[in-house]
Amino acid sequence: xxxxxxxxxxxxxxxxxxxxxxxxxxxxxxxxxxxxxxxxxxxxxxxxxxxxxxxxxxxxxxxxxxxxxxxxxxxxxxxxxxxxxxxxxxxxxxxxxxxxxxxxxxxxxxxxxxxxxxxxxxxxxxxxxxxxxxxxxxxxxxxxxxxxxxxxxxxxxxxxxxxxxxxxxxxxxxxxxxxxxxxxxxxxxxxxxxxxxxxxxxxxxxxxxxxxxxxxxxxxxxxxxxxxxxxxxxxxxxxxxxxxxxxxxxxxxxxxxxxxxxxxxxxxxxxxxxxxxxxxxxxxxxxxxxxxxxxxxxxxxxxxxxxxxxxxxxxxxxxxxxxxxxxxxxxxxxxxxxxxxxxxxxxxxxxxxxxxxxxxxxxxxxxxxxxxxxxxxxxxxxxxxxxxxxxxxxxxxxxxxxxxxxxxxxxxxxxxxxxxxxxxxxxxxxxxxxxxxxxxxxxxxxxxxxxxxxxxxxxxxxxxxxxxxxxxxxxxxxxxxxxxxxxxxxxxxxxxxxxxxxxxxxxxxxxxxxxxxxxxxxxxxxxxxxxxxxxxxxxxxxxxxxxxxxxxxxxxxxxxxxxxxxxxxxxxxxxxxxxxxxxxxxxxxxxxxxxxxxxxxxxxxxxxxxxxxxxxxxxxxxxxxxxxxxxxxxxxxxxxxxxxxxxxxxxxxxxxxxxxxxxxxxxxxxxxxxxxxxxxxxxxxxxxxxxxxxxxxxxxxxxxxxxxxxxxxxxxxxxxxxxxxxxxxxxxxxxxxxxxxxxxxxxxxxxxxxxxxxxxxxxxxxxxxxxxxxxxxxxxxxxxxxxxxxxxxxxxxxxxxxxxxxxxxxxxxxxxxxxxxxxxxxxxxxxxxxxxxxxxxxxxxxxxxxxxxxxxxxxxxxxxxxxxxxxxxxxxxxxxxxxxxxxxxxxxxxxxxxxxxxxxxxxxxxxxxxxxxxxxxxxxxxxxxxxxxxxxxxxxxxxxxxxxxxxxxxxxxxxxxxxxxxxxxxxxxxxxxxxxxxxxxxxxxxxxxxxxxx
Numbered sequence: 001x002x003x004x005x006x007x008x009x010x011x012x013x014x015x016x017x018x019x020x021x022x023x024x025x026x027x028x029x030x031x032x033x034x035x036x037x038x039x040x041x042x043x044x045x046x047x048x049x050x051x052x053x054x055x056x057x058x059x060x061x062x063x064x065x066x067x068x069x070x071x072x073x074x075x076x077x078x079x080x081x082x083x084x085x086x087x088x089x090x091x092x093x094x095x096x097x098x099x100x101x102x103x104x105x106x107x108x109x110x111x112x113x114x115x116x117x118x119x120x121x122x123x124x125x126x127x128x129x130x131x132x133x134x135x136x137x138x139x140x141x142x143x144x145x146x147x148x149x150x151x152x153x154x155x156x157x158x159x160x161x162x163x164x165x166x167x168x169x170x171x172x173x174x175x176x177x178x179x180x181x182x183x184x185x186x187x188x189x190x191x192x193x194x195x196x197x198x199x200x201x202x203x204x205x206x207x208x209x210x211x212x213x214x215x216x217x218x219x220x221x222x223x224x225x226x227x228x229x230x231x232x233x234x235x236x237x238x239x240x241x242x243x244x245x246x247x248x249x250x251x252x253x254x255x256x257x258x259x260x261x262x263x264x265x266x267x268x269x270x271x272x273x274x275x276x277x278x279x280x281x282x283x284x285x286x287x288x289x290x291x292x293x294x295x296x297x298x299x300x301x302x303x304x305x306x307x308x309x310x311x312x313x314x315x316x317x318x319x320x321x322x323x324x325x326x327x328x329x330x331x332x333x334x335x336x337x338x339x340x341x342x343x344x345x346x347x348x349x350x351x352x353x354x355x356x357x358x359x360x361x362x363x364x365x366x367x368x369x370x371x372x373x374x375x376x377x378x379x380x381x382x383x384x385x386x387x388x389x390x391x392x393x394x395x396x397x398x399x400x401x402x403x404x405x406x407x408x409x410x411x412x413x414x415x416x417x418x419x420x421x422x423x424x425x426x427x428x429x430x431x432x433x434x435x436x437x438x439x440x441x442x443x444x445x446x447x448x449x450x451x452x453x454x455x456x457x458x459x460x461x462x463x464x465x466x467x468x469x470x471x472x473x474x475x476x477x478x479x480x481x482x483x484x485x486x487x488x489x490x491x492x493x494x495x496x497x498x499x500x501x502x503x504x505x506x507x508x509x510x511x512x513x514x515x516x517x518x519x520x521x522x523x524x525x526x527x528x529x530x531x532x533x534x535x536x537x538x539x540x541x542x543x544x545x546x547x548x549x550x551x552x553x554x555x556x557x558x559x560x561x562x563x564x565x566x567x568x569x570x571x572x573x574x575x576x577x578x579x580x581x582x583x584x585x586x587x588x589x590x591x592x593x594x595x596x597x598x599x600x601x602x603x604x605x606x607x608x609x610x611x612x613x614x615x616x617x618x619x620x621x622x623x624x625x626x627x628x629x630x631x632x633x634x635x636x637x638x639x640x641x642x643x644x645x646x647x648x649x650x651x652x653x654x655x656x657x658x659x660x661x662x663x664x665x666x667x668x669x670x671x672x673x674x675x676x677x678x679x680x681x682x683x684x685x686x687x688x689x690x691x692x693x694x695x696x697x698x699x700x701x702x703x704x705x706x707x708x709x710x711x712x713x714x715x716x717x718x719x720x721x722x723x724x725x726x727x728x729x730x731x732x733x734x735x736x737x738x739x740x741x742x743x744x745x746x747x748x749x750x751x752x753x754x755x756x757x758x759x760x761x762x763x764x765x766x767x768x769x770x771x772x773x774x775x776x777x778x779x780x781x782x783x784x785x786x787x788x789x790x791x792x793x794x795x796x797x798x799x800x801x802x803x804x805x806x807x808x809x810x811x812x813x814x815x816x817x818x819x820x821x822x823x824x825x826x827x828x829x830x831x832x833x834x835x836x837x838x839x840x841x842x843x844x845x846x847x848x849x850x851x852x853x854x855x856x857x858x859x860x861x862x863x864x865x866x867x868x869x870x871x872x873x874x875x876x877x878x879x880x881x882x883x884x885x886x887x888x889x890x891x892x893x894x895x896x897x898x899x900x901x902x903x904x905x906x907x908x909x910x911x912x913x914x915x916x917x918x919x920x921x922x923x924x925x926x927x928x929x930x931x932x933x934x935x936x937x938x939x940x941x942x943x944x945x946x947x948x949x950x951x952x953x954x955x956x957x958x959x960x961x962x963x964x965x966x967x968x969x970x971x972x973x974x975x976x977x978x979x980x981x982x983x984x985x986x987x988x989x990x991x992x993x994x995x996x997x998x
Contacts, residue, residue, distance in 0.1 A: 859938035
């Protein structure tokens with residue numbers, strides 16, 4: 001049977017000598033095709049025809065534009081087929097050979113460069129003539145792309161460096177590639193290709209560092225959770241070498257050091273426990289062997305380790321008793337006098353109050369003389385003694401406690417801390433309810449407190465000014481209430497305020513002394529972060545309650561009380577409203593003062609009325625001029641009531657009513673206008689021109705004053721629509737579309753797979769939205785099918801490569817929670833660019849705004865219409881939360897947490913008060929658990945990565961899967977800029993998350 005290679009060789013011989021080098025005919029080149037994969041061939045000029053020399057070929061050939069074709073098959077093919085191709089005046093005969101598995105570099109064949117093609121043909125022919133017996137076209141074809149690149153390098157050092165750099169980049173030797181590109185740029189500084197490749201390599205180096213950092217942190221965390229602390233520290237230090245000063249790694253190392261220290265302490269304790277247990281066990285074994293001296297020694301050593309240990313003490317006492325018992329037992333038969341020794345031992349133990357030893361001795365004596373009345377009496381006396389001693393001990397304890405309370409009460413009484421004194425005396429009475437002295441002292445404290453209260457009341461009555469007296473009482477009342485509610489700092493400030501009114505106020509001085517003591521006692525206690533948040537919530541609640549009371553007092557014209565309440569509200573929350581009210585109160589006091597002066601100085605009622613009228617008019621005019629129409633109206637009404645015949649109040653009241661009515665209508669219309677234009681702007685940005693036109697036209701009906709802007713937008717959209725529907729526009733869009741496609745092909749040519757995926761995705765997106773002109777030269781369906789297949793092939797190739805690398809590096813561990821780190825492919829992010837930000841795009845030309853930021857982690861990616869629509873809906877909802885953090889003139893605010901089926905949508909507002917724009921970068925939501933672990937809650941969708949100009953703000957919606965979390969835990973949201981120079985962190989209490997979830 002004739003071999004396949006022999007058949008191919010015969011075919012080559014038929015065409016080698018007819019090869020027309022000047023016409024660039026390509027004859028005998030092998031093209032590899034695999035089942036379910038697409039191979040492509042690109043030529044210099046338009047392909048006019050193609051056909052196989054055999055009918056019913058198993059291969060399908062389709063046009064890919066004018067200069068390219070694609071070849072595919074769905075079955076295994078056992079023999080080669082000859083494909084004839086007409087390219088202008090050139091005729092090519094290529095050998096199509098089936099191979100079960102081909103690499104990406106073998107799928108795409110580029111013969112578009114005639115100069116390089118001529119060199120390739122010459123090399124190919126010389127190889128066939130020189131060594132036809134070892135002909136292997138497959139190898140020639142497999143290396144066709146790399147041969148083109150090497151030939152492109154020529155003998156020039158510049159191209160040699162480029163070739164070396166490209167090879168290093170392909171092999172992911174990015175540092176080596178960077179050095180070669182930089183050396184090439186020293187030879188040819190303006191070479192665009194080298195500059196672009198160097199930028200790419202720098203990005204890849206940074207991306208690898210980020211990936212390496214993430215991998216190392218993952219390994220460190222696993223080692224940490226497995227309590228492999230030395231290994232974890234090694235990995236965290238490696239992470240610090242990649243990111244010097246990394247807060248997370250440093251904090252983890254510190255935590256490990258603490259854990260190691262705690263472990264050492266625990267190990268030392270365990271060591272002591274083991275030694276203690278060994279002594280106890282040795283003592284027990286000695287007891288079993290009747291070696292009581294050895295047992296005593298062992299139990300004594302155990303007591304040295306754990307002094308006063310009940311078990312060791314009991315065993316040691318037991319040995320002593322055992323020694324006594326054994327001694328009695330041994331000597332009982334020999335000498336009755338032993339009875340006396342037990343009695344003596346019992347008596348001695350009794351003198352030393354060792355009642356157990358005494359009873360043991362007496363019991364041993366009873367064994368000798370079971371009915372001995374003396375010994376029984378001794379034992380009974382011991383039992384009574386134990387009871388008596390317990391009673392005495394308890395009595396002495398109570399007596400000491402009683403004396404302590406009495407002494408503390410006396411000291412507090414002498415220092416005039418009557419509340420503390422009374423509390424101590426009452427505690428003493430709990431011990432001795434009938435104690436005469438304590439009762440007497442309680443009466444004294446009550447009298448002293450009553451005297452202080454009476455003194456305070458007396459001093460209040462001596463206040464000359466009624467307003468100050470009322471103010472003082474209000475302050476004392478508020479202070480007492482705060483004191484009662486445990487709000488000591490506020491109470492202290494209010495007592496100090498009272499002292500400013502009455503410097504001799506003993507009641508306030510005494511209260512301040514008591515508060516200082518209470519604050520000193522509680523100073524060591526720290527408030528946790530949750531308690532701070534709860535306190536903030538409590539402050540908000542207190543603020544609202546105080547404002548309500550203040551408004552009520554203000555409406556009742558109780559200005560003294562309302563002034564104190566508004567001032568108190570400011571302590572809870574620094575808001576503008578209380579300040580405005582305080583200013584109005586000062587005006588009211590001025591009015592009252594003026595009225596009072598008017599009464600004193602006026603000679604007649606008319607003069608007094610005129611003065612009051614003038615005050616009201618002045619107040620009303622001031623309020624009217626600053627557009628505070630509610631205050632102005634109130635003042636004009638009062639003025640009109642004083643002087644009904646005056647024209648100015650009536651005229652102004654009519655003007656104010658009209659202004660308020662017009663303002664209300666204007667606000668309604670303005671809200672409608674803003675809503676319509678915002679909807680139109682969003683629709684325009686997303687190229688939904690029909691919706692944009694409808695909303696701009698409706699806005700024009702509401703606000704004709706903005707007709708210039710609206711007409712400009714409407715005309716602009718109509719031009720866009722006309723362009724979109726015009727042949728020229730379609731041709732332009734088709735050109736853009738094919739430019740993306742050709743860039744993808746070019747990227748494949750140089751094995752830049754990330755770029756190829758990016759360009760093919762752009763091409764597919766443009767193909768979906770582009771209306772192709774009639775008689776287009778391109779078969780768009782074929783091109784789209786080819787692009788999609790290539791994307792799938794590239795991803796599969798990268799996954800295989802990465803998994804093989806991971807398997808080689810970590811055969812026992814494989815972790816993947818990041819879709820980006822798995823695929824290694826730059827994701828296309830389908831958000832249209834904002835034309836108004838063209839300057840920013842140019843400024844940051846190296847940043848790919850059509851892809852998520854570097855370092856962005858994902859759970860899965862769901863660019864569904866549902867997520868897009870829900871995110872828009874959530875952006876339009878009013879803010880339900882106001883969780884705020886800020887730094888570097890940037891502010892991050894969590895406004896909403898919304899739950900929809902299996903997903904939770906976090907709405908954040910980013911405010912940029914910095915002098916430069918903020919390029920929104922990678923985001924991450926993390927759960928800090930109670931046991932110290934960190935769980936990353938990766939997104940499935942992010943509505944946008946906006947560019948926020950200086951002085952502007954933008955919304956971001958972060959979507960992740962719904963998760964469960966305890967109220968005691970915390971969430972942290974981190975957002976970076978794309979340049980990794982600025983970062984924002986926001987804590988979200990789990991309690992708030994769970995509250996929104998309900």
